[in-house]
Amino acid sequence: MNNAKPRRILLITRNLPPLVGGMERLNWHMADELAKYSEVRVIGPRGAKAIKPEKVALTEAPLRPLPLFLLVSMLKALWLALSWRPDVVLAGSGLTAPLAWLSARLCGAKAVVYLHGFDITVRSKLYQNLWVPFFKRMDRVIVNSTPTKGLTFVAGVPERKIAIVYPGVSLPEAPQPAESINAFKEQHGLTGKKILLSVGRLTTRKGLREFVEKSLPAIVQAEPNAILLVVGDAPKDSLGAGIQTVESIQQQAEKSGVANNIRFLGVITDQTLLATVYEAADVHVFPVRHIPDDPEGFGMVAIEAAAHGLPTVAFATGGVVDAVSCGVSGYLVSKKNYTQLGQCVLRLIREPEEKIKIQGFANRFAWDEFGKGVVAEMI
Structure with missing residues (x-):
């Protein structure tokens, strides 16, 4: 991309409101902030479209069961990779890293994942054997803290690929009355x-x-x-x-x-x-x-x-x-x-x-x- 900001970013994540939690808030704000710099499209869970950031286009996939979410998200990601041709495909957590990598490779985009600690340590042989190896293949791995960087390195990701970007917070404009x-x-x-x-x-x-x-x-x-x-x-x-x-x-x-x-x-x-x-x-x-x-x-x-x-x-x-x-x-x-x-x-x-x-x-x-x-x- 010749050191230029990406024009088009595709974000794939299951962690978005209406689900409640820190990862969900982070992914919502990530889409919102990235839309200030690029055209952003998101593949997210059913129900997310009604409360998405204003400048973001969002396509929904069924939240449950999990295999159906992954299958539908993968098909939609591959379609967007071919028809829209993003510059970056970003996985909002480790869960969608394989989808981001596959669709990025299809269109020559950069594959990036934002990892949380549990993304690396989750106790599942299937996940450890199929998902975690994709972290090493990503072009860039962004992590949320110093300890998560350590876990990512131990998981086999080269240190040169890892960067820490701390999650954000909404700063109050004034104290409550x-x-x-x-x-x-x-x-x-x-x-x-x-x-x-x-x-x-x-x-x-x-x-x-x-x-x-x-x-x-x-x-x-x-x-x-x-x-x-x-x-x-x-x-x-x-x-x-x-x-x-x-x-x-x-x-x-x-x-x-x-x-x-x-x-x-x-x-x-x-x-x-x-x-x-x-x-x-x-x-x-x-x-x-x-x-x-x-x-x-x-x-x-x-x-x-x-x-x-x-x-x-x-x-x-x-x-x-x-x-x-x-x-x-x-x-x-x-x-x-x-x-x-x-x-x-x-x-x-x-x-x-x-x-x-x-x-x-x-x-x-x-x-x-x-x-x-x-x-x-x-x-």
Whole structure:
């Protein structure tokens, strides 16, 4: 492409809204940002067309069953490769890397994949034998964090092909009105409470049940007004990830004597309401567990929290080490040290960090910077 920005980009991904999660938000924004530089077409799951970025053309494939999604997506990708002739074919995750490689080779385009940690470590012989080898064949492999780069290198991808482009975040234009925050607190019985916030899918890796068991009782004993506010639910369409249900977390809360100190709000898709929740909270808890074959690729929710001035307390595992700046946007503690995790939560409750400092860290992860980074790695 002679160092020129690609004129046409074909993005193939199953991870798009209406599915809910960090990968889905990332792929939506990736399409949106790339459309600022190129003509972008997307092959995505059924239901995505209604909420796609404005300047993006989207073709749908059935979400389920997975083999049907892959088959239909492959046929559509091959057709677009021949009829539209993109300059770059981009896989939004490892799942669609073979489709991107095949269609790119058909039309002489550049084959690129954006990888998350779980894309490489997923426990499946079929996936490891058929999918992972395609990562080595790609012209460029973009990864979401330093640890994911290490996993990609171990998987056999030459280091010269690998580049890190951190996921982005939507920076708020202004703080939420105080009356909105107060009304939210009053509605949910949170006035006068110390709010610990958890946002995200309730997967085994996220470790919320273990936090309720091993950290929350000591926090509540020291601060009886502490409330754990949970935004999210168990994923219905996640590939390979174990889940923790609301019921299992509630049962653990009852066993641990903190049932009155936890609230479940379910999934929140309204961005204004979610911003209000972030700004109403005192600390974001992110107790991601260290599971070797199910790593946390980055930790976008920690950046989202920082964008609203909310500090994060997390274990130093996986890509979380890139998403939290210890002493700036929160604290990182050693893996499995639930006592230290609780102590850091209490410290932030009692001695809040300066919001401006936390938001300053988040600014470097703006979505437009993400888009520039991805485009640069395609050239």
